[in-house]
Each structure stands twice: as structure tokens, then as C-alpha cells.
Amino acid sequence: MAGYLRRYAENKGWTLYKLAKESHLSDSTLRTADLTTLYKLSVINVKKISEAVGESPGKVLDDLFKIEEEIEMENTYYYNKDTDTLLTGVEYDRNIERYALERWEEVRNNTEEREAMDWNSVEDVKQTILENESDFVISDGEGNPLTEW
Known part of the structure; x- marks a missing residue:
């Protein structure tokens, strides 16, 4: 989702330009990737970014996936025709x-009800609600x- 590298850099207190320079990548490479x-970011570029920020490539990827998901939720809408309610993905997820x-x-x-619903955590409840x-x-x-519908 467009903008994930810019947001990652901003979360670090950097600009995209500074992230490019610190990772020894061209500014145009990161801007194009952004x-x-x-999924189109190369492994070598992830490695260079991770070295620039002093984190493991896995941590960088986890952070980038989370950011991309956040951006997607911000640009997704959910509508309920019965109540004429329009929510952003973020609002919908919070609800x-x-x-x-x-x-x-x-x-x-209530062990009996939990077992009947096969719920062992709040995540199980959330999954049931979403389904x-x-x-x-x-x-x-x-x-x-x-x-x-």
C-alpha cells in the first residue's frame, strides 16, 4: 500500500530522503518502492534499511507490514445500509x-458458555464476530x- 516507507521513516523521526541516504539506496529507489x-520491496533493500536503522530485517518487515495494514485500514470503508452508517476500516475494527x-x-x-462457543480468548470472540x-x-x-450483501 502506497506510503508505507514514508510512514516508516516518519515513525523513526526521519524523512524518506534520510532513510535512502542512511541505507545507501537511491532516493528514487525508495520513492518508487513507496x-x-x-511485496515488491526487494530483500536486499530490506536488509539495507535494517542496517540503517539498527534493527533486524525481520523487525523491519514486521513494522512495514503493520504500517501497510494501517494504511489499508485507513483507506477502507464499511457501510451498513440498515443504519446508513459509514465507518472507516479503523473505526470498524475498533468497534x-x-x-x-x-x-x-x-x-x-462462564466455562460452559465459553466451551459451547469454543472461546479461549478475546481473539476467539473477535474472530467469531467477524465471521x-x-x-x-x-x-x-x-x-x-x-x-x-
């Missing part, structure tokens, strides 16, 4: 997370569905 997806936490608190001490969620569909920024 316009595409992380699911909040509901999962509330539901987990309700059942945490059963049908009121919201992915849409564009105006609420026009990108998938069928």
Missing part, C-alpha cells in the same frame, strides 16, 4: 474490538458497496 506494495472485549468480559468466567458480521459491507468512501 508508491507500490511491500469490533470493543464489542469483542465486552462479550469476553461477559463470558470469561458472523453481515450488517456491514466493504464500500467506497460514499457508502457504495464494493461487494454484494
